[in-house]
Amino acid sequence: MPFPFALPTTSAFSFSKYFISDSHPSLPLSTSTYRGVLRDSLKRHKRLPPNEQSANLGNILLSLNNYIPYLLALDAGLGNQPVAGEHLDVVLKSTPTLEWRLTISDNPIPGKAMGRLKIKSLEYEIYFVLSTLAYTQTLLARASLHSLYSSATSSPTTEQRTLAITTATKHLMSAASVHDYISTRSDSLSSDPPCVDITMSASRALSFLAMAEATLLAVLKDDPYPAAVAQGRNKNDKEWMIKAPDIPKVRAHLFARLCLAAAEHASNAHSLLSTSSGKGKVDGELLKYVDDLKKSGRGKACRFFGIDSELSGQNGTGIAWLQAGVNELGFSLSRKEDGSKKGFSFGRAKKEWTEKREDKKVESGAAWGSDAGRLEESRVIEMLDAKWNKMNDTINTQEIPPTGPLIASMPSGRNMYELKPFEPPALDHSVLESMRAPPDRVDDYGSESSDEEREYREPVGAFPGTKGDYSASGSNSYY
Numbered sequence: 001m002p003f004p005f006a007l008p009t010t011s012a013f014s015f016s017k018y019f020i021s022d023s024h025p026s027l028p029l030s031t032s033t034y035r036g037v038l039r040d041s042l043k044r045h046k047r048l049p050p051n052e053q054s055a056n057l058g059n060i061l062l063s064l065n066n067y068i069p070y071l072l073a074l075d076a077g078l079g080n081q082p083v084a085g086e087h088l089d090v091v092l093k094s095t096p097t098l099e100w101r102l103t104i105s106d107n108p109i110p111g112k113a114m115g116r117l118k119i120k121s122l123e124y125e126i127y128f129v130l131s132t133l134a135y136t137q138t139l140l141a142r143a144s145l146h147s148l149y150s151s152a153t154s155s156p157t158t159e160q161r162t163l164a165i166t167t168a169t170k171h172l173m174s175a176a177s178v179h180d181y182i183s184t185r186s187d188s189l190s191s192d193p194p195c196v197d198i199t200m201s202a203s204r205a206l207s208f209l210a211m212a213e214a215t216l217l218a219v220l221k222d223d224p225y226p227a228a229v230a231q232g233r234n235k236n237d238k239e240w241m242i243k244a245p246d247i248p249k250v251r252a253h254l255f256a257r258l259c260l261a262a263a264e265h266a267s268n269a270h271s272l273l274s275t276s277s278g279k280g281k282v283d284g285e286l287l288k289y290v291d292d293l294k295k296s297g298r299g300k301a302c303r304f305f306g307i308d309s310e311l312s313g314q315n316g317t318g319i320a321w322l323q324a325g326v327n328e329l330g331f332s333l334s335r336k337e338d339g340s341k342k343g344f345s346f347g348r349a350k351k352e353w354t355e356k357r358e359d360k361k362v363e364s365g366a367a368w369g370s371d372a373g374r375l376e377e378s379r380v381i382e383m384l385d386a387k388w389n390k391m392n393d394t395i396n397t398q399e400i401p402p403t404g405p406l407i408a409s410m411p412s413g414r415n416m417y418e419l420k421p422f423e424p425p426a427l428d429h430s431v432l433e434s435m436r437a438p439p440d441r442v443d444d445y446g447s448e449s450s451d452e453e454r455e456y457r458e459p460v461g462a463f464p465g466t467k468g469d470y471s472a473s474g475s476n477s478y479y
Contacts, residue, residue, distance in 0.1 A: 001373045002213045005135040009042045011099035014446030018096040023089040026435040031446040034067040054143040064133045069425045084429045100128045106281040127198035137175035141168035165221045169214050176210035179203045181422035196280045203270035212265035218416045219255045225380045231467030254420035256304035263297030299329035316398030322385045324403040
């Protein structure tokens with residue numbers, strides 16, 4: 001968590017071949033220049049190994065922030081809209097043709113890389129660029145949260161944990177605002193977009209998704225139990241005795257309602273993505289992630305209702321809430337013939353194998369958290385279930401009620417954040433003044449480079465970390 005989006009790549013493009021400006025002759029060339037920088041940054045990012053891509057996200061964000069003002073200024077000139085108090089005169093000479101590689105569209109041929117989509121509209125270029133900005137913000141949130149789940153070093157302190165979650169929340173809220181801006185802007189289009197990536201419903205769904213993830217992070221910031229579970233399995237941590245602090249009753253109930261609000265956001269996102277209009281379908285992994293996020297939110301809400309009951313002395317009801325949380329997560333508890341708890345129904349061995357595989361993903365930095373926190377939440381519930389069942393069997397025995405009435409009695413969610421509108425960046429007056437001069441060089445950014453886009457791949461049969469021993473040029477050959 002959040003979802004590991006893959007940043008798209010794009011073709012080379014020269015704005016001077018399709019646009020001309022009498023008032024600001026250098027505007028098309030300047031736009032081509034910053035677009036070329038963004039294109040090169042995205043290509044280099046795609047070629048990096050997964051564990052190095054997080055450190056490169058800052059360069060992607062800088063390239064986007066440099067290019068977007070020029071792109072929007074060019075679009076404003078086409079629509080006779082002023083920029084920084086200046087009138088821009090931009091004329092379209094011929095229909096532009098740009099290419100972008102899709103991100104959230106389902107691949108019709110599994111195992112084969114999807115080709116780039118040709119678009120013939122500057123408006124669609126804006127949608128792809130802004131979507132890339134939102135994806136980058138989401139990936140920056142993932143990078144901030146990575147230290148909370150990694151066991152390569154000792155567990156972060158409370159201050160470090162709070163800083164990481166706060167930073168990630170800011171990035172997610174920024175991503176939600178950008179997606180919402182795209183959906184609002186695309187509402188004025190009369191024609192359907194050529195792909196599902198830039199449809200109004202998909203952008204609105206991704207805004208709901210980012211809001212759901214940010215809301216769960218607001219709960220995670222003050223939730224001590226996931227940190228205790230992660231610290232308990234961290235072999236590099238120096239603190240071997242862990243006692244999770246108690247959560248006040250009022251906050252436990254509040255956290256439960258926040259989790260329900262996150263589940264409602266995820267449900268809205270799943271509904272929009274499932275019925276998204278446009279050509280093609282949404283990637284199945286994204287749909288599964290959104291559905292898992294909904295389950296994680298509801299399962300976490302059940303846990304907090306259980307904590308609220310346990311703090312009130314209703315230990316049996318608290319255990320029932322934990323059982324309800326396991327069911328909401330999509331798991332179930334099975335028992336031995338004597339009635340004692342055995343573990344989750346998918347088997348203890350399989351569960352341990354899944355946990356180890358997820359831990360390896362965290363350390364390698366590749367697609368960790370793709371289950372939207374379901375496995376991590378099951379670890380927390382399992383810890384509390386063992387503790388409370390032991391107390392209920394030995395100290396304060398209470399009857400465990402059925403879970404059905406408890407699920408039916410859950411209240412509605414409570415929203416944590418209010419989405420702020422995205423303010424598109426604009427060029428300064430001094431920058432516009434400098435572009436009144438004629439261009440000082442030829443706009444040759446439309447020439448496609450000879451090298452093909454390559455994703456990072458280890459050589460076939462290579463031991464991890466020995467890529468350089470096989471080929472100095474980085475090819476996939478044996479000799």
